[in-house]
Amino acid sequence: MAAQSTYTPIATYNAAGNSATFTFTNIPQNYTDLVIVWSALSTVNNSSQMSFTYTTNGGQRTLAAGGSGSGSSYSTTNSNYIYLANIPTNLSTTIPYSGIIYCNNYSNTNTYKTFLCKAGQDLNGSGGLMLAVASSFTTSGITSVGFSTNNGSNYFATASTFTLYGITAA
Amino acid sequence: MANTLTKIATQTANGSVNSITFSSIPATYTDLKLMISARSTYATGSVDYMSGWFNGDRNTLYSDTIVTGSGSSTSSQRSSTTTAFDVCSYPNANNTSNVYGSVEIYIPNYAGSNYKQGIIDGVMENNATYSEQRVVTILYRSTNAINSITIYAGSGNYTSSSEFTLYGIKNA
Numbered sequence: 001m002a003a004q005s006t007y008t009p010i011a012t013y014n015a016a017g018n019s020a021t022f023t024f025t026n027i028p029q030n031y032t033d034l035v036i037v038w039s040a041l042s043t044v045n046n047s048s049q050m051s052f053t054y055t056t057n058g059g060q061r062t063l064a065a066g067g068s069g070s071g072s073s074y075s076t077t078n079s080n081y082i083y084l085a086n087i088p089t090n091l092s093t094t095i096p097y098s099g100i101i102y103c104n105n106y107s108n109t110n111t112y113k114t115f116l117c118k119a120g121q122d123l124n125g126s127g128g129l130m131l132a133v134a135s136s137f138t139t140s141g142i143t144s145v146g147f148s149t150n151n152g153s154n155y156f157a158t159a160s161t162f163t164l165y166g167i168t169a170a
Numbered sequence: 171m172a173n174t175l176t177k178i179a180t181q182t183a184n185g186s187v188n189s190i191t192f193s194s195i196p197a198t199y200t201d202l203k204l205m206i207s208a209r210s211t212y213a214t215g216s217v218d219y220m221s222g223w224f225n226g227d228r229n230t231l232y233s234d235t236i237v238t239g240s241g242s243s244t245s246s247q248r249s250s251t252t253t254a255f256d257v258c259s260y261p262n263a264n265n266t267s268n269v270y271g272s273v274e275i276y277i278p279n280y281a282g283s284n285y286k287q288g289i290i291d292g293v294m295e296n297n298a299t300y301s302e303q304r305v306v307t308i309l310y311r312s313t314n315a316i317n318s319i320t321i322y323a324g325s326g327n328y329t330s331s332s333e334f335t336l337y338g339i340k341n342a
Contacts, residue, residue: 067237069248120307
């Protein structure tokens, strides 16, 4: 059997340093799973954090475990928003915040959608990390996902990259 | 169709080495992913501990933050300004035969000019007698591209079936 390429880049967002939010839109429905990888920097060193901005009108539930280097925690959230990739500290201008989100079977219109996220930012003496799972109680295929800083005046710096991959099972 | 996930190299331990190094890593990918299945020959306690470094650099440019779960508790710890980064615990010779630990190390933008931030997750499970999961975020405070990765076995050697595969991932 000839080897097939099953891990395909769908889109990459290279920040231009002038926006606090962006969205991958028009995600094709012909893959099996989605993977999102990011390495994010901020234009300003202050209280800007980052959020994953997938939303729907249905209920969402997120379970997250986190660590600060001195203590661990977990939380559950029921909301119209999914709380993945919420950085446990602030975005930095020099040290990237990195992470990965997996969404399996994202285009199946008969199942609710689940997400798995692992993300972290060590700052050599501070920082933190999180491991989170989330469910979206909607059967619609996922057609767009996005990220934003929670301080509209802090933009993603030019070295920030976000890439959306599609994985095909066959 | 773009060939995005590419195997760069695989190394299988021979039972007598205490480190594995991938060198001459090309800078042509976007991200690196290192997959590990390993067991240690160390025969004290329940685990051995992997650590690592990049580019042969043993200066104090590393730090990491860890969350550990054992099945009954969680904890978090941090190491700062160190000469290597923590990877994870993994089974040693006191575990049931053939029990190996699994580890993924993911390094986005490894060839960029910013500091390098990676994500590690590792698991081991010894038939309910001992289990551990670790998620680690690592920082390498260097603007140099990563061209080699060394994973150190800890107190023992890697057993002969321990396997390490390095992949490159392109975003275009």
